[in-house]
Each structure stands twice: as C-alpha cells, then as structure tokens.
Amino acid sequence: MPELSVPSPQFRESFLQAVREMQAEGGGGLASSRDWDVVEIAADFDAFLKQLRRLEPPAELPEGWVHASEFWLIEGDAYLGRSSLRHTLTPRLREFGGHIGYEIRPSAQRQGHGKTLLRLTLERARGLGLDRVLITCDTDNLGSRGVIEGNGGVLEGEFVLDSHPKPTRRYWIAL
C-alpha cells in the first residue's frame, strides 16, 4: 500500500528517475519540478532535500511566505509522487494555489495514486488543526479535478485571474 514519507535519501534513485520522467514528458508537474536540474540534485541530494523542506517549521520564513510541509508518496522503495501542504493561506494563496499542491509521476498516473496522495495529505492537514482546506486547479486539468472531487471537494467557483493564463477552479474540502 502506498504511504506518505518525509523526503528521504532512501528514495534517491527512484526520485531522480521520476524527475527525468516528468521532464521528458515536457510540461505537467508542479512548477518547481519543471525547473529542477537533475544533475545538480544528484550531485548533492542532501542539500536538495534541505532546500525542498526549507519552509517546514520551525524554519524562519522569508517575508510573505508561510510554513509548508513536503510529503512523498512511496511504495516500498519506489517514489510515486509528492505533495506540499501550506499550513495557512496568504491573500495570494487564497486566490491561487490554496493549501495543497501535488503531482504523481507520469508512469504512476491513472492508477488512483493521486486520490490516495490527497487523502493522506488531508489527514496531515487535519493533524495541523485545520478544519477545511482550499485546493485550486486549472479548469482543464481533468485529472486534478478528479482527485479533488474524489476527496469530497466542493466547488467555490471558477475564476479568471490576470496572473494566470487559464481559468482556475477553487474547491474547499471540509476536514
């Protein structure tokens, strides 16, 4: 059964393979994954993990940032995907981004892992004391809509933002 883990060197090889896979697909993935340099990550994996987890408490936050936790969905030694859980919203996140972002590596998509990843991340959000979370996605992202709706997401509405090229949906999930 897939489970959540903190990002760990144990999954190094599988994680690097997943990043190559995501980048070979050209597109998809969270913004940060698209920009990662695999050679740089492989050269100092510990430094990469530290950077990935730089917003986790008790980190001191740069101006305008909120605490966020990083989770990896793993099965055995295989990396399947990841989620970020923002502990609170800023006005910007309230508009776009919400509490949770996630991605599943291409070779593991459409097997229910996205729904599992969000379900397990929602448990962590409940553990933080949140009573509801906001999740946003592009209206044309049918996979993400399926993940959110499969976890009880209630649509707040569909919005067009000056800062984003596509219509965006905002969903709330009660915890």
Ligand SMILES: CC(C)(COP(=O)(O)OP(=O)(O)OC[C@H]1O[C@@H](n2cnc3c(N)ncnc32)[C@H](O)[C@@H]1OP(=O)(O)O)[C@@H](O)C(=O)NCCC(=O)NCCS
């Ligand atoms: C969105 C994403 C996480 C979905 O992951 P996944 O593991 O494929 O999702 P699941 O297998 O749990 O599928 C959830 C539902 O969406 C449907 N679905 C998944 N991908 C789909 C697609 N490309 N088109 C249509 N429906 C899709 C599934 O059939 C399933 O529907 P069901 O509940 O009726 O069975 C994955 O496609 C991804 O990582 N995309 C790139 C990053 C991204 O968009 N992240 C979200 C940002 S808001």
